[in-house]
Structures are given as structure tokens and as C-alpha cells.
Amino acid sequence: MTFDPAIAAFCCNWCGYSAADQAGSAKLEYPSGVRIVRLMCTGMMDPYYVLRAFERGYDGVLVVGCHLGSCHYKSGNEQARDQMGRVAPMLRALGLGEARVHLTAASAAEGPIFAAETNAFVERVRRLGPNPLREAAR
Amino acid sequence: MADAILAAREFLQDSGIVHDAGELRGYASDASFLTLGTPSLVAFPKDEAECVRLVEFAVRHRMPIVPRATGSSTAGASVAPPGSILVDMERVGACDARGHRRGLFTPQVVDAKGQAVDLSKAGVADELYVRVGAGRTADEMNRALARHKWVVGVVPSSSYSTFGGNFATNARGNGTPAYGAFGDSVNRVRLVTSSKEGARALEVTDREEIRRLGGNHGLCGLVTELDVRIAPILRAEDMLCVILQIESEDPEHLGSVIGGLMKRVAASCRYFAGEFLFIDSGIVRPTDPIRKDAVLGAYFEPPPGKRRMVLLYRGTRDGMAALPGIAGEFPDVAYREITYPQFQAMMKVRTAATGKSLQRVNVPGCEDFIIYDPARFGQVLVRMFAALEGAAGRPVGHHYPDGIVVHYRPQAPLRRQAIEDAWALNLRLREAVLREELTVEDRKEHGLGLALFRDGPKSRHEELRALKKEYDPANVFSPHLLDGRAEGAFIGTRFVF
């Protein structure tokens, strides 16, 4: 049985979001269950956003930022990497699993990379199954 | 008037003085539960300089100032009429450089001449003072002095009240038998007063003048600093604490026995504190741990139908050497030595008894009537209990060397009628008890305030008007207290449920 995962995709304004935009205008397909949230920088990512997304019933959280070394604010993406590293044990403990969160990079011109990463992540989440909290709420 | 308040707010903002504006319901009253309306501006100066700027502004713009500290007084003198600036003095001399009021501090100790003294090297007979900001409280000071085993000389039972407030009300309390009323125990006072043009910062070191100023209820200026007498904590081997108990169905008998004892004690003993209270079955909660105390528990089970009075003394063994013998001559009186912690535990019950209430307010009542001749105590008690028939609240009092002081405050539920009934009870009580032939006088040391001023002796009015003329020619400090027109309402009329 398949289901369409609901994904919260936090994309940074300078790279990730522009890449998503480019993918859209080039008509590169990525699943409709992907909700894009624009941040100025992935450095803003906080474990709270990830947890809140799962509490609201999202099945996966994708974070798309600039490539390392290219962050518009110098080192925001490094901070994101640290934050996501810290949230992984929490997700493991909660029984959600760290595989439901993925941090990646796609620059403004890399529309195709954005689409590919997104599709791959959606597939991964589809194989993991729905968010167990979603099941529990029902 | 709104313009004046607006100008005052701007001034406070520009001068950086911490303040609060708006509908300040929390400041509508003090422990008197009297109110003149809800004030709209309160300022929290932190030192003398800010007080000077405040007073200058008030004089120039003819805005009245009402000083206030913790508002624990029952007199109603820290209640502000609309259009005035309420000045909360709790921060004065109690803040650090950044303006935060800190609870921890090192007390500055001086001798009678104002020279700095090292308290750890002081002798127990030295006459020492702490130089302290008016915003400090006896609680805080005692905590700071504890490690050196010293305490504040005169501590009113509201030990959380500030020294500025104690001076303004000329408070008496624990230690008064030895050190007098608060005004007697102060060696130096700094205050910010007015002149026709602006503010004056004055320093007063003449003891007689200081006594004159004590008890002025903020009419003369903002007190910013005081040198307050401190006393050594007696060592256990030097200190004697005693509890005496008497019970009887007949209050006259009870009173005349205790009065007789007190007369003898006043003549032959020196002590720091002599405090009494009447104990009934409801004075502490059923679950209060004091009921289970091996020594004190028994005092809280009075037999039904009898009134029980407990009298506590604290002093030096030398000074009270005659006490056991005196007590022995009164067969109805039970005498027992207790420890200082036990004394403190009973004092705590006594303090709570003056204010403890289940959803009730304390209406200002007979705070300070003094019975000069203790032999009359029995007659006073008969009249008192007759007037109090069925009322709640418990009388407590002090045995001072010059007489017996009794406190009683009627308690009322939070309804207008009940509060008016309580006030009527107060008047009946005063009628019954304040009589010359009983050697009873209304001391009025808890002071003036709104409703009580009307009944105060004319001589006191004269004294205060003279002080005001001298210190506050611009008449900015609480002018409403002396013009006799301000009628306070009980705040109970404003309660909304």
C-alpha cells in the first residue's frame, strides 16, 4: 500500500528556495505533498521546528540550504548541520527515527538537483511509512 | 490634572527614574484598606539624588508627593489622592550601581560619632548603629548582621517594613523596652525636604530634633538614610526567655493578676521584650506543627469557657533575676523558661494573630492604647471583652516599662456593610476603653492616616503643623493629611466578584 508522504521542506532564501523555484518554472516534477517553508538561512533551523512538524503530522522534514562554503551569511549552513546533528538522537528516542529528517544543499541554479533530492527523500519516507504519531492520533 | 500627570511622567522618563503609570490598583491602598481612589503614577527613586530631582519637580509644578514604603502601615498615610505622585521608597539606598535592588549586602556599621567600626571586633556594650538606606528592612538587616550575632535594636512586628517607614510611624516593637520607640533609636537622619524654590537635602544629628521628626508620616520630606541602633544577640547562657500563663473565666481577675505581676516586673526587672497574646482554639490551624511541639503544644489547648493569656519576656539573666520569684508569688500564674527558638515561634504566632484572617480585612482599630497603671488592666479587659462580644480577631500587646499597650483590629469580610460594622465596633471599643479614669490613653503612634486623624488630639495636630511649616514650606508632602477634608473610603467597597 502506498501513501503520499507529507513533507515539510525548510529552504533557505538564497539557495534552496531559489532552486525550488527554478525546478518549478522548469516544470521539473516533485510530489505535491511537499510543503515549502522559506527561511532566510538554514542556520535558523531549530529542533523545535522539526519536532513541531512531526507533531502536526508531517511524515518527513527536509532542509535545503547552500553548499558548505557558499552560505550567504558565511556559516549558517554549518550551524544547521550542528543543529540537525543534535536533533537526531531526540528523534531516535521518540521512536520517529532520524531517517525522517534530511539535510541537503542545492544552489540557486541547481533546480534539477533540488527535484532529485526531493524525490529521493519522498521515496525514502514512503518506504518508512506514515508518521507513527499520525497513526496514534487516529 | 491629566496634563500634570503627563508632565510628571515625561519628567520621570527624562530623568531615568524608574516609575510605573496607568491604573495602579495595587497601590490603591495600604494595610489600612482605606483608599482615596486609584493612583496613576508611582515613582521608585533609588538614591538621594533622584529624590532631590523629584522634590524639585514637585515644588516647581505644585504636585503633591505621597511617600510610601511597603505599605504595611494601618494608618492610611501612604494612600495617595488622585493627581499626586506616589513615591515608593523601597529602593532608596538598597540598589547596586546598576539600579537593581539586591537582597545581599554588607552593612556599614558606625559608632555614635559616625566613625566606621569593625563589627567583628566590637564589644557587647558598645553603642553602635548601622548606616542604612531608608529602603532597607529589619528582616534584611538582621540577616546581614546574623553572622556577627547582632540584630537591629527596635524591630516592629512587621519586620518586613522599611526603616524609613519605621521612622515615619515611630514604630515600637521587640526591643522597645530597652531602646525606646524607633525614633529614639536613630542617631542621624538624612532627608530631602522642600523650600519655597525647590528641594533641600538635610542632615539631622540632634537627638531631640530626630525624636520630634519621628512619627511625622511623611509630612516633612523623604527620609533617605538613617543611622539605626543595633544590639548584640545575647548568648544562650546570658539570655533568659520566659513564658507565663494565666487562664480564667473572669477577665477582670485575669487582668488584675497579670497587671499586678507586670507592675512588679516593671519595677524590679530590665528586659528587651515583653509581649502578650490571648490564645483560643482557633489561633493556629489544626495542622500547625506548633500544636505537636513537646513544650509549646500544651499552650494551644485552652479549656472551654476560659480565657487564656500568655505573656512572654526576653532579656538578660541578670536583668530578669527577680522574675521567677515574682511569678512564684502569683499562684494563678504558671511560669516556664523556654529557649530563644521557642520564644521566636510564639512570637510568630502572635504576629500572625494580629493579621490572620480567612478572607477578611483588618479594619484599623485600637492600635496603641496604653494603660499607664497596670493595676487597671483587669477593668480594661472586662470592658474590652464586653465590647468585643462575638467579634473575631484577637487582642495582643506589649508590656513596656511605662505601661501596657494593647492592639486590637476588628476583622471584616470583604463587604461594605461588614466593614462599616467593624468600624462601628472599633468606635464602641474606643468608647468603652479609652477613659482617663482607667489611665488609658490613645497613643496614636501607628499614627494619623485618614479616618483616624479626625479623632487625634489637637496637641498632636499643632505639633505636626509646626513641623510641616519648618520642613515643608512648599507643602508638597501629603498635604491632604493636614487639611482635614480628605475622606477615605474603605477599599472594600471596590471589590468586584
Place this chain on the structure above:
Amino acid sequence: MTLAAPLSAPEAFPALDPALKILTAEGCVQCNKCTFSCPVHRVDVTFSPRKVILQAYLGGGDAVSERDLWACLTCGECQAVCPTEVPYPAFIRAKREQLRPTMERAAPCKHGGFKEVVARIMARPGLKQDRRAWIGDGLKVADKGDVVYFTGCLPYLDGIFSYCDSASIGRAAIRLMNAAGIVPVVADAERCCGHDSLWNGDAETYRKLVEANAAWIKKTGAKRLVTTCAECFSMLKHEYPKVTGDLGVEVLHFSELLEELVASGKVRLTKPVDLQVTYQDPCRLGRHAKEYDAPRAVLKAIPGVKFVEMDRVRENSMCCGVGAYSTCDAQTKFMQQERLEEAASKAETLVTACPHCRIHFSCYIDGRPVDPLPELKIVDLTVLAAQALE
């Protein structure tokens, strides 16, 4: 002649809201003693418990401002000095519960409310946690046994407060228990104890957590439950029975168990730990649960430790500055400076018995103290004791 009997509770005012009933049942006399002992008042003079109570009396239900509602630490210093024992923290708790639905934002946690989210997630049924991964190797835990180790937030705290290594507290506790021959139960079914939910007015989440925890605790058949957290301890021992009745286990703070193990010789603390230390009584262990002695007994049993008391200890202990993760604001830094200055004047090491005190103090030191502060290390009691294990 009769004396009046004590007056009974207010039947005359049926319209009183529950929070106000708490206040008026006791009878505030407006003496201001509460305000004087309040640590928040010392640094923010416009914050006054007395004033809040008077405004509540005068204005009825909605008269508590948002600032007054959330600045209170619920530390209980006011209640400890009140002559009529007005239960001010309980009043604030009830008010938060009452006013929460009307507030735009829930408890203003400065970490975005992550702890609240975690608690809400844990209130969901059917959650399948893995609560042992943080334990690591070399330590023994079990699924069934006589002693349950209630770990609280330990699996989650380091995700946010990475500079604290709070998990080391749990590891030290298990190590000490193993040394005494105890293999504690650490259950995947465990949930957040609900402390923050209760104190921040989220009654629904609290109730769900209590029910979930009570269910699995009863199923273990254990006789004792021990925790290294003062908040979990006060919840499980004093608050849970109000909702679920007797849990059927003896609830202990780890310091109480350790005191027992040392006194009976089951744990031998022999390696000297040469430190001069002072001790912070946590509000939830001290004033709320009245346990002052067991941690002190443990400190005295550790060889090489020189223990110096601060001036304000036991029922006078000053709060670490943050209550239930919802009160941290501008005034917090100044309170923490005051308390840490006091600690640093006694020793170079401050020992705590609650992981949250440790986090809050460490956060302050790790950030930027507002005034110079001497070198001070914040160490958990259990970790310190484990250092003395051979």
C-alpha cells in the same frame, strides 16, 4: 462570654473563580513580606506578589497581566515567609490554566517551546520510544525489576543544551546502582513527568502524561522508583497521587537512595574527590518536597570533599532563576548573577541535585555574565558521587 470560633471558608461568594478561591481561602493580609523575599522583585521592582493578589481581589478574573503571570518562578519563597501561608505558586498555576486558552501564545519558552512540544508528543498514545540509546555501553538496565529508574528528559536535553551533557547524570546514577547490585528498570514506555505542562497551565497534556506513566509504572510490579531530577521527584511523589491515587511504589530522589546505599555499605565511595563545594537546594526538592538532608549527607560521605554552606540555604535557598522553562526573561540574568556570586564566594564548585538548575546556571555562565564572576563549575551531585567510586 464566648470567643468567636474560627471563621469558615467563603460560602458567601460562589462566583469566585478557582484561582481566587485558592487565595481567599487563606487570607492575604497585604503585609508585603512575600514581595520582600521574592527574587524577581529584587531585580524588577515593579513585580510584586502582594500587588498581584490585591489586583486579583479588586479586579476579579482577568486582572493578572501577562508579565505578572509569566515572570513568577513558582519557587515558593513567598509562601515560605507568608504569615498566613498564602499558596501563591498554586494560585499562579491555577491562573495560568485559566488564562491559557485566551492567550495568543502559550508559555513563552525562550527555546521556542521545544520542551513543550516534546511533552505533547509524549502525551500521544501508541508512541514507540527508544529510551536507552543514550545509556551507552558497560551499564546494565532491565525490563523488569524491583527498582525503576525514571529518567525524565535525559534522552532529550542534550539536543538543545549541548554544553551540559545531562546524560552523564543518568549514566552516573546507573553506574552507582549497578555497583550496589541494583539493575534498574529503564522503560521505553516512560513519558515526560508533566512538570512543565502542569506548572504552565496545560492541564490536558498533564493529565494524559500522568495516566500514561501511572499505567506502565503499575505494570512493572516494582517496589521503588528513583529519579535524578528534582522536578520528576516532586511530581511523582506529591502531585501524581492527587490524580491517580497511590502509585504503588516508594518514590525516591536519587540522593535519598544514595544516602541509604552508602550508609548500608552497599556502595563504597573511596576515591578521594578533592574539591571545595557548595550546594544549591533546588526549589522542587527543597521548598516543594522538603528534602534538605539527603543531598547533604551524600556530600559529607564523599571523601576529599569540603562542603561549605551558602548563607541562603534550605527553605531560604534562592531559585536558579527559571521555573518550568517559561520564565526566562531579562530579569533572569540578574538573578543568576546574584546567586552565582553567592556560590562563588564559598567554593569553586556548585553542586546541584536537579539537572534543570544545572542547565540554567550553565547557560548563564556559558553566555555572557552581566558582571564579573569568579571561576565556578556546576556539577551534579550524582556525577560527583560516581567519581568517588573505585
